[in-house]
Amino acid sequence: xNSFIEGRAFALLLPAYTIxxxxxxxxxxxxxxxxxxxxxxxxxxxxxxxxETLDFALESFERPEVVTTSFGDGDSAIEYFxxxxxxxxxxxxxxxxxxxxxxxxxxxxxxxx
Numbered sequence: 270x271n272s273f274i275e276g277r278a279f280a281l282l283l284p285a286y287t288i289x290x291x292x293x294x295x296x297x298x299x300x301x302x303x304x305x306x307x308x309x310x311x312x313x314x315x316x317x318x319x320x321e322t323l324d325f326a327l328e329s330f331e332r333p334e335v336v337t338t339s340f341g342d343g344d345s346a347i348e349y350f351x352x353x354x355x356x357x358x359x360x361x362x363x364x365x366x367x368x369x370x371x372x373x374x375x376x377x378x379x380x381x382x
Contacts, residue, residue: 277305277362278305278307278355278360278361278362279304279305279306279307279361279362279363279364280306280307280308280309280310280350280354280355280361280362280363280364281297281298281301281306281308281309281310281364281365281366282310282312282346282347282350282363282364282365282366282367282377283297283298283309283310283311283312283319283366284311284312284313284366284367284370284373285311285312285313285314285315285316285318285319285339286313286314286315286370287315288315290313290315290369290370291313291315291318291319291322294311294319294366295319295322295323295326297366298319298323298326299323299326299330301364302326302327302330302332302335306335307334307335307336307355307361308335308336308337308338308354308355308361309323309335309336309337309338310337310338310339310340310346310349310350310354311323311337311338311339311340311346312339312340312341312342312343312346312347312373313341313343314341316339316340316341316346317339317341319339320337320338320339323337324337336356343372343373343376344376347373347376347377347380348380350363350365350377351363351377351380351381365377
C-alpha cells in the first residue's frame with residue numbers, strides 16, 4: 270500500500286471492531302504516518318481506544334497536524350470519511366483499510382456512489 274500513496278496527502282479509515290483488529294490498525298496507522306497521512310478516522314466499538322493510541326503515537330512522532338476522529342458505528346464513520354475528512358483540503362485522497370471487513374467495505378462502496 271505504501272507505494273500507491275507515498276508522497277500524496279490522504280485520509281485513512283481504520284477499523285477497530287476487535288482487539289486484534291485494533292492492534293493491526295494501530296500498526297498500519299503508525300506505519301503510514303510518514304507517507305502523507307493527514308487524517309485518521311477510526312471506526313468500531315474500539316474506535317475511541319484506537320484513536321487514543323494513535324494520538325499518543327502522533328505526539329511521540331511530533332505530528333500535531335494529523336487529525337484523528339473515532340466513531341462507534343460504521344454509518345457515521347463512512348459519512349464523515351466521505352464528506353468531511355480533510356476539511357478544506359479538496360485534493361486529499363481517501364484510503365480505507367477495510368479489506369477484511371466485508372460489511373463495512375460494502376457500505377463504503379454504496380455510500381461512495
